[in-house]
Amino acid sequence: xxxxxxxxxxxxxxxxxSVIVLFPIAWMFLTAFKSPRDAYSLSLNFTPTFNNxxxxxxxxWNLGDMVLNSVVVASVTVLIAVPCASLAAYSFSRFRVRGRxxxxxxxxxxQFIPAVVxxxxxxxxxxxxxxxxxxxxxxIVNLAIVTPFVIWMIKxxxxxxxxxxxxxxxxxxxSRLRVIWDIVLPVAAPGILTSAIFCFILTWxxxxxxxxxxxxxxxxxxxxxVNFRTERGDLWELMSAAGVMITVPIFIMxxxxxxxFTRGMTAGAVK
Amino acid sequence: MRDRSLQYVLLVPAFVIVLATTxxxxxxxxxxAFRDWDLTRSRRPEGWVGFDNFAHxxxxxxxxxSLWVTTIFVVxxxxxxLVIAMSLALLLRRKGRMHTFTRVVLILPFAMSPALIxxxxxxxxxxxxxxxxxxxxxxxxxxxxxxxxxxPELAMAILVLTDVWHWAPYMTFMCLGGLASIxxxxxxxxxxxxxxxxxxxFGIILPQMKGVLxxxxxxxxxxxxxxxxxxxxxxxxxxxxxxETLAYFIFNVGxxxxxxxxxxxxxxxxxxxxxxxxxxxxxxLLSERKMATA
Numbered sequence: 001x002x003x004x005x006x007x008x009x010x011x012x013x014x015x016x017x018s019v020i021v022l023f024p025i026a027w028m029f030l031t032a033f034k035s036p037r038d039a040y041s042l043s044l045n046f047t048p049t050f051n052n053x054x055x056x057x058x059x060x061w062n063l064g065d066m067v068l069n070s071v072v073v074a075s076v077t078v079l080i081a082v083p084c085a086s087l088a089a090y091s092f093s094r095f096r097v098r099g100r101x102x103x104x105x106x107x108x109x110x111q112f113i114p115a116v117v118x119x120x121x122x123x124x125x126x127x128x129x130x131x132x133x134x135x136x137x138x139x140i141v142n143l144a145i146v147t148p149f150v151i152w153m154i155k156x157x158x159x160x161x162x163x164x165x166x167x168x169x170x171x172x173x174x175s176r177l178r179v180i181w182d183i184v185l186p187v188a189a190p191g192i193l194t195s196a197i198f199c200f201i202l203t204w205x206x207x208x209x210x211x212x213x214x215x216x217x218x219x220x221x222x223x224x225x226v227n228f229r230t231e232r233g234d235l236w237e238l239m240s241a242a243g244v245m246i247t248v249p250i251f252i253m254x255x256x257x258x259x260x261f262t263r264g265m266t267a268g269a270v271k
Numbered sequence: 272m273r274d275r276s277l278q279y280v281l282l283v284p285a286f287v288i289v290l291a292t293t294x295x296x297x298x299x300x301x302x303x304a305f306r307d308w309d310l311t312r313s314r315r316p317e318g319w320v321g322f323d324n325f326a327h328x329x330x331x332x333x334x335x336x337s338l339w340v341t342t343i344f345v346v347x348x349x350x351x352x353l354v355i356a357m358s359l360a361l362l363l364r365r366k367g368r369m370h371t372f373t374r375v376v377l378i379l380p381f382a383m384s385p386a387l388i389x390x391x392x393x394x395x396x397x398x399x400x401x402x403x404x405x406x407x408x409x410x411x412x413x414x415x416x417x418x419x420x421x422x423p424e425l426a427m428a429i430l431v432l433t434d435v436w437h438w439a440p441y442m443t444f445m446c447l448g449g450l451a452s453i454x455x456x457x458x459x460x461x462x463x464x465x466x467x468x469x470x471x472x473f474g475i476i477l478p479q480m481k482g483v484l485x486x487x488x489x490x491x492x493x494x495x496x497x498x499x500x501x502x503x504x505x506x507x508x509x510x511x512x513x514x515e516t517l518a519y520f521i522f523n524v525g526x527x528x529x530x531x532x533x534x535x536x537x538x539x540x541x542x543x544x545x546x547x548x549x550x551x552x553x554x555x556l557l558s559e560r561k562m563a564t565a
Contacts, residue, residue, distance in 0.1 A: 013362055014369045018376045021440065024377060024391045027402055031394070040400040081288070095278035102281070110293045114497045116521045117538040118292070121299035124531065144292030151285055151369045176277055207386035207500040208277035212526055222386040225504065237396050243387045254382040258375060 025247070039237035052241035057206040063242055065217075070246075073135050073220060074203040077142045081150050082196045087190070088156035092181060094163070110148045115208050118144050123212055133215045135270035141209045146199045157191025158184065194260040197253050204250055214243065224269045289302055303535040310529035322535035332538065337511050337520035343427065344516055346497040348434045351483060352491050355439040360446030361472070374447075377440035384438055389504030392433050410562050422515035426506050430514050433501045438494060440489050449483030450476070481559055488551040515540050 015084055031039050032053070038046040056063040091097060122141050123132070131137045166179050174182070185192075210223040219227075221242065228239040304324055308316040330333045359377070363370050380388075394405040396419040408415040420426045458475050466474070491533040502508055508515035508523070515523075521541065525534030 009353075011369060011403075014373045017359065017362070018373050020378055021376050021436075024388070024395060024436070027395060028387075028391050042400065042402055042405055054514070070501050083370055084288055087281040091278050091281035095274065097278050097282070103286075107289060109546075110289060112493060112542070112549050113293060113297065114518060114538065114541050114545065116518050116525070117300055117542055118296050119298035120525055120531065120535055121303065121537060125296075125299070140292060144296075145453065147285060147288045147292070148557075201382055205386070207384070207503070208522070209384040211503070212522075213272035222384045222500070226389050234347075234394070234517055236397075236400075239390055239394070243390065246384050246387055247382075250382045250384075251379060254378050255375070258378060268538070 028240045028243050030248075031237055032244045034237055034240075036235075036237050039240070050188040052237050053245075054161065056238050056241050056245070061224075061238065061242075062225065063221075063224060063245060065068070066219055066221045067216075067245060068205055069135060069218050070220040074200050076135075076139050077146055077203045078196050078199050080142055081147045081199055082138070082154075082192060085147055085195070086154050086192055088151050089158055090184065090205075092151070092155050094166075107148045107151055110144070115145060119209055119212050122209075124211060132213060133218050135218050136211050138206075138209055138218060138220065140208060141213065142186045142203045146202055147177075149202070150195050150199050150229035153195040154188070154192055157188050157195070161187050192196075192259055194257050197257050199248055200253065204246075279469070299350040300535040300538060303531055304539050305536075306529040306532045316531075324533045325540070327533060328537060328540060333512070333515075334520065337517045338560050340427075340513065340515055341496065341517040343436075344498070344514075345492060348431045348438075348495045348498075349488060349491045351431065351435045352439045352442055354487060355435065356442035356446050356487065357480070357484065359439065360450055361441040361476075364450050371537060377443055378436050379440075383437070385433075385498075385500035386504045388433050388437055389501035391421065392501075393427055393505050396429055420506060421510050423510055426510060426514050430501060430506060433505060434495065434498055435438060438491060442491060445487050445490075445513065446483060449480050451477045465561065482556065485556045485559065486554060489549060489556075491553070492548055493545060496541065496548075497500055517544075 001265075021062065030044070033048040033049065033050070034046050035049050056168075088107075092100065097103065100192045119141060122137070126132045126134075126137045161184065166183055169179050169183055170176070205222060206220070209220075210220040214220070214223065225239055225242055225246075228235045228242065303316060305319055305321060307318055307320045307323075354536045363374055363377075392403075395401045396405050398416070398418045398421075401419075404419055405416075406418065408417070412490045417425070419429060453476065457470055461471050461475055484546060498516065499520060499522065502516055502519040506514040508519050517537070518541065521534055524530050524537060
């Protein structure tokens with residue numbers, strides 16, 4: 001009897017957890033398909049419409065520009081950070097570099113620096129250079145946050161790869177770079193891909209830098225949300241439509257790497 | 272290329288990025304912290320003022336308020352996140368279809384933009400047409416007409432709620448990783464000896480999870496101290512200054528008042544706080560490791 005009760009209690013808890021997590025997301029998705037009038041009612045009985053999406057992509061909201069900015073900034077950041085970080089992670093993992101501990105500590109310590117500290121000087125520098133409100137500015141500051149994190153993550157993956165086959169190939173006369181390219185890279189690929197997606201998520205959702213460094217041309221999606229707060233009040237149905245646009249690509253990515261995702265979270269951290 | 276030079280060459284690109292994007296601006300902001308620089312007055316930094324900016328902070332009620340707000344936020348959100356993450360990890364560690372489904376669901380909050388989370392909760396707690404404010408009023412009639420985000424304590428509670436919603440799932444995965452690395456034999460032996468679940472948890476599981484929980488606590492504390500996005504999109508620091516965290520206050524000083532010197536000094540105070548807490552945690556972690564191996 002007690003066991004049956006516990007069995008049901010466990011299921012009930014699991015359902016409750018899923019509901020708490022899914023409800024805010026589901027509500028946003030529903031609101032995105034509601035007409036303005038329905039958005040202000042709590043009714044679930046409404047005729048779905050695509051109008052909100054049409055509205056946010058047209059003048060004056062121009063969400064398309066922000067989507068493009070977000071895609072460019074996040075992709076370029078990943079394309080620069082991940083290759084550089086992978087090389088550094090390999091070096092940290094395989095070599096006893098002199099001052100290795102100090103260097104690695106230097107990389108990790110950057111994670112303790114609040115973004116506000118970094119963005120202030122960058123704001124002043126970019127103002128001097130005329131780089132405010134450009135994508136380049138956003139890419140540069142995002143690299144600051146993302147690169148150390150990715151080094152840490154990828155090092156966790158490379159540490160887990162046994163060195164036997166590398167050593168065997170080197171004895172056969174393969175160069176170190178060949179070994180990295182032919183042996184380590186294929187094995188580490190899932191880990192590197194996971195790190196790349198993590199990196200993409202962080203950059204895609206980044207808010208503070210974009211809020212401070214952009215005005216009109218280089219605004220990214222999360223900051224675009226603030227635009228829907230108007231003199232007429234908050235336009236919830238449009239905010240929700242924009243929210244769906246921010247969320248869907250990231251959810252797809254996160255679910256694609258779902259298995260590695262949970263491992264990636266723990267790999268670097270727990271060690 | 273010989274390994275000896277290669278090992279450095281491999282580090283070069285990443286270090287160029289890290290040095291240029293973090294250590295250079297850090298140095299820049301450190302020097303700014305000792306200067307008087309009001310951006311509305313002058314385009315270039317003005318005179319050196321020594322520790323004036325730092326001294327100013329500790330006599331200003333605005334700053335002291337933001338310290339207090341940050342403390343409340345960090346303590347509650349870290350404590351709640353850890354307890355919830357640990358409980359969820361225990362719940363989810365068994366096998367089963369619903370367990371797997373819930374684990375997949377738990378990936379989503381971390382992937383969601385914190386700014387968007389703030390916006391969503393603001394919508395759901397809107398007193399007139401918010402689904403949660405109305406839903407709660409339907410279940411608990413005395414909550415009818417509560418202006419959730421206009422009340423200092425409730426606004427703080429909702430701010431903490433959004434943060435816990437965002438981070439607890441991520442931290443659950445860290446705890447699950449920790450649980451997976453604990454050998455099950457001792458636990459099963461204790462169970463056969465008739466030990467209760469509570470005793471097994473406090474006597475066997477928790478001691479072995481200390482290391483993982485400490486790491487989780489460090490990370491969560493850092494994230495909580497840095498938390499900024501939801502303050503902007505959920506409360507705007509309000510009502511009044513009741514949810515004005517240190518990060519948000521620095522942002523205001525820098526980009527609403529354009530007082531660069533003072534903002535830089537404040538930013539360094541925040542960095543110092545984060546460093547101190549991290550070092551303290553790491554020390555605990557290291558002594559924990561020593562005890563475990565001894």
